[in-house]
Amino acid sequence: MPLSSRHLLGLHGVPKEDIQLILDTATTFREVLDRPIKKVPTLQGKTIVNLFFESSTRTRISFELAQKRLSADTINFAKSGSSTGKGETFKDTVKNIEAMKVDMIVVRHESAGVPQFLTRISDANIINAGDGRHEHPTQALLDLYSIREKLKKIDGLKVCIVGDIGHSRVALSNIYGLLTMGAKVSVCGPPTMIPRSIESLGVEVHHDIDRAIRENDVLNVLRIQLEREAGSSIPTLREYHKYFGITRERLQQNEDILILHPGPINRGVELSSEVADGPFQIILNQVTNGVAVRMAVLYLLGTL
Amino acid sequence: MQIILKGLKLIDPQVGLNDKNDLLIEDGVIRKIGELTKEDQSNAEIFEFDGMSCVPGLFDMHVHLREPGREDEETVLSGSNSAAAGGFTGIACMPNTNPAIDSAEVVQSIIEKSRRHLVDVYPIGAVTLGRKGESLAPIAELHEAGAVGYSDDGTAVKTASILRSALEYVKMFNSPIIEHCEDESLAGGAMNEGEVSTSLGLPPIASVAEDLIVMRDIMMAEYTGSKVHIAHISSKNAVQLVRDAKARGINVTAEVTPHHFTLTDESIKSYDTNYKMNPPLRTQEDVDAMIEGLQDGTIDCIASDHAPHSIEEKEMEFIYAPNGILGLETQFGLVLSELVHKGHLNYEQVVEKLAINPRKILNIAVPKIAVGEKANLTIFDPELIWTVDIKKFKSKSKNSPFDKRLLTGKPVSVINKSKMYFEDKFIEI
Numbered sequence: 001m002p003l004s005s006r007h008l009l010g011l012h013g014v015p016k017e018d019i020q021l022i023l024d025t026a027t028t029f030r031e032v033l034d035r036p037i038k039k040v041p042t043l044q045g046k047t048i049v050n051l052f053f054e055s056s057t058r059t060r061i062s063f064e065l066a067q068k069r070l071s072a073d074t075i076n077f078a079k080s081g082s083s084t085g086k087g088e089t090f091k092d093t094v095k096n097i098e099a100m101k102v103d104m105i106v107v108r109h110e111s112a113g114v115p116q117f118l119t120r121i122s123d124a125n126i127i128n129a130g131d132g133r134h135e136h137p138t139q140a141l142l143d144l145y146s147i148r149e150k151l152k153k154i155d156g157l158k159v160c161i162v163g164d165i166g167h168s169r170v171a172l173s174n175i176y177g178l179l180t181m182g183a184k185v186s187v188c189g190p191p192t193m194i195p196r197s198i199e200s201l202g203v204e205v206h207h208d209i210d211r212a213i214r215e216n217d218v219l220n221v222l223r224i225q226l227e228r229e230a231g232s233s234i235p236t237l238r239e240y241h242k243y244f245g246i247t248r249e250r251l252q253q254n255e256d257i258l259i260l261h262p263g264p265i266n267r268g269v270e271l272s273s274e275v276a277d278g279p280f281q282i283i284l285n286q287v288t289n290g291v292a293v294r295m296a297v298l299y300l301l302g303t304l
Numbered sequence: 305m306q307i308i309l310k311g312l313k314l315i316d317p318q319v320g321l322n323d324k325n326d327l328l329i330e331d332g333v334i335r336k337i338g339e340l341t342k343e344d345q346s347n348a349e350i351f352e353f354d355g356m357s358c359v360p361g362l363f364d365m366h367v368h369l370r371e372p373g374r375e376d377e378e379t380v381l382s383g384s385n386s387a388a389a390g391g392f393t394g395i396a397c398m399p400n401t402n403p404a405i406d407s408a409e410v411v412q413s414i415i416e417k418s419r420r421h422l423v424d425v426y427p428i429g430a431v432t433l434g435r436k437g438e439s440l441a442p443i444a445e446l447h448e449a450g451a452v453g454y455s456d457d458g459t460a461v462k463t464a465s466i467l468r469s470a471l472e473y474v475k476m477f478n479s480p481i482i483e484h485c486e487d488e489s490l491a492g493g494a495m496n497e498g499e500v501s502t503s504l505g506l507p508p509i510a511s512v513a514e515d516l517i518v519m520r521d522i523m524m525a526e527y528t529g530s531k532v533h534i535a536h537i538s539s540k541n542a543v544q545l546v547r548d549a550k551a552r553g554i555n556v557t558a559e560v561t562p563h564h565f566t567l568t569d570e571s572i573k574s575y576d577t578n579y580k581m582n583p584p585l586r587t588q589e590d591v592d593a594m595i596e597g598l599q600d601g602t603i604d605c606i607a608s609d610h611a612p613h614s615i616e617e618k619e620m621e622f623i624y625a626p627n628g629i630l631g632l633e634t635q636f637g638l639v640l641s642e643l644v645h646k647g648h649l650n651y652e653q654v655v656e657k658l659a660i661n662p663r664k665i666l667n668i669a670v671p672k673i674a675v676g677e678k679a680n681l682t683i684f685d686p687e688l689i690w691t692v693d694i695k696k697f698k699s700k701s702k703n704s705p706f707d708k709r710l711l712t713g714k715p716v717s718v719i720n721k722s723k724m725y726f727e728d729k730f731i732e733i
């Protein structure tokens with residue numbers, strides 16, 4: 001059974017069967033990655049462009065590795081931000097790349113909606129590697145994969161996303177994916193970091209980190225953007241840590257809780273050092289799982 | 305020269321006209337209304353307009369011509385042609401050109417370029433030099449050169465203190481200050497803040513940014529006793545603020561665009577930049593409030609905020625694309641389809657919102673359908689069903705979200721300054 005769409009623009013509206021299929025396929029590729037020869041010929045002859053308008057070394061390398069393992073030809077194309085005024089427009093850039101006969105485009109951009117825009121001007125399969133504060137579906141799929149691997153299920157779990165929901169591209173993808181897979185989702189953070197009307201997506205909103213720890217099976221802790229936040233959405237990082245940081249004392253309320261963090265950790269901000277190093281169930285960015293999930297997405301779209 | 309317009313339903317609430325009558329026009333002046341004799345018809349050119357209606361020439365008080373500065377997007381000429389095709393005999397053009405309309409020379413050059421055109425073009429001068437909000441533009445000189453109102457449109461007048469000076473100063477001419485209401489510190493997003501912006505991950509603009517400046521401007525109008533006109537009102541709360549201010553006798557007027565009484569932020573789900581404008585598209589509640597405001601007179605007029613942009617500029621990432629859409633050639637059709645045929649406004653109210661009130665606000669003589677008056681008329685087919693086609697626009701730009709939309713009611717001809725625009729041609733009459 002193939003995926004129901006030829007693009008992965010986000011997890012909004014992606015049916016449960018598709019997510020299930022991606023996660024199951026990722027499990028298969030995860031086994032491949034444990035073999036001595038970590039390469040399969042499935043995408044041989046396919047050309048994939050990694051089109052990064054915003055730098056993100058970790059995401060790009062993960063995609064690149066996934067492409068190599070599937071034997072695809074990869075072109076990396078990095079360009080900085082705004083296309084207004086000077087030089088080539090975004091559309092021209094894409095048209096020039098299309099001329100190279102590419103099969104798939106993996107795109108990262110600071111404007112929400114760029115992957116959708118790409119589907120209108122290109123014939124390639126489009127994979128969203130993060131658009132503005134909108135979606136980052138492969139990161140959320142990785143989170144789902146990791147939760148399922150650890151807790152053996154997603155359906156019925158209680159998951160709370162903690163931190164700057166408003167500026168995060170991972171939050172929305174996680175919310176959509178988790179809800180589709182049957183989890184109960186809440187968000188927790190200072191009100192300045194919670195976007196307006198987010199309840200309409202079907203999540204509960206609160207501002208009490210102790211309650212979040214007590215009531216949930218999983219915490220997905222977002223990274224605080226140090227340069228952006230202090231002074232505007234929160235007074236200081238110290239104050240953030242005091243009221244929303246995950247500490248050893250707080251975790252005593254629920255020692256079984258599973259903590260996800262995309263890494264790298266800002267120690268003493270989202271997590272205290274003791275928690276980061278301690279005996280708790282913490283999943284930091286899992287490089288190998290990330291490659292497996294991206295292999296699954298590339299494979300399923302590339303052989304559709 | 306004489307022409308006869310036959311079979312028209314004439315509608316003009318200023319003279320209590322609403323019935324079928326023939327019209328004899330001689331040398332651009334209305335000579336006879338009603339039964340025409342054989343003699344009348346003997347040396348006149350006759351136009352058959354059976355089933356169509358005729359109202360005083362429509363006026364759009366919020367149009368962006370891109371001349372001077374971006375003549376590739378719109379010129380005084382192309383914008384005037386677009387207005388004629390859209391059923392308008394007069395427009396006021398906003399000062400955010402390059403250079404801005406902040407000198408008598410720019411005012412004169414725009415007026416000069418439109419002198420021989422059917423459509424009257426009235427420049428709106430900048431309130432401050434370069435629209436920078438720092439020092440007053442030469443308002444008296446602009447007035448003398450022909451400017452009919454003042455605005456820093458694109459932004460609100462920057463500070464209450466410079467706004468106060470402007471409001472006091474324009475009392476000499478009884479001109480309005482036309483305000484783009486948006487608090488600067490809350491500006492900068494790409495769409496209305498709410499459920500949809502949250503789910504689309506686009507940077508939001510809070511509607512309270514509009515309400516704050518509407519409130520400030522109402523208070524300043526009250527304090528100075530001068531005239532404030534709220535451009536493109538779009539939020540429910542702003543409409544209520546204007547309603548309350550009017551009840552208290554404050555000299556404030558307001559306009560709404562067709563897109564703000566027709567579309568909501570739901571349209572942005574496609575990330576089509578033709579839905580990006582400022583003020584942004586808001587919610588159904590706001591749309592309903594616009595219609596209610598039009599009905600009870602809180603909103604005085606309808607204006608397009610016609611904002612041409614090149615395809616290259618609009619076909620861009622959503623957060624970088626410029627704000628604004630075309631309006632002149634879809635406005636009247638949308639008014640008829642969305643307001644008249646849905647029973648929200650009658651034709652007399654449409655004449656008030658699109659012909660009488662905008663001219664009154666700008667102190668421009670309002671044309672009447674009466675013997676001895678200069679013929680300044682818009683003729684339209686109220687029932688014609690047509691499909692908007694951006695390829696047929698007279699505007700130099702194509703940025704309209706209404707492409708392919710089915711509308712009921714279409715302008716057919718306009719007459720002004722002894723000229724007639726009919727079937728794609730300008731004729732001397």
Ligand SMILES: [Zn+2]
Pocket residue numbers: 457458459484535536582583
């Ligand atoms: Zn404006």
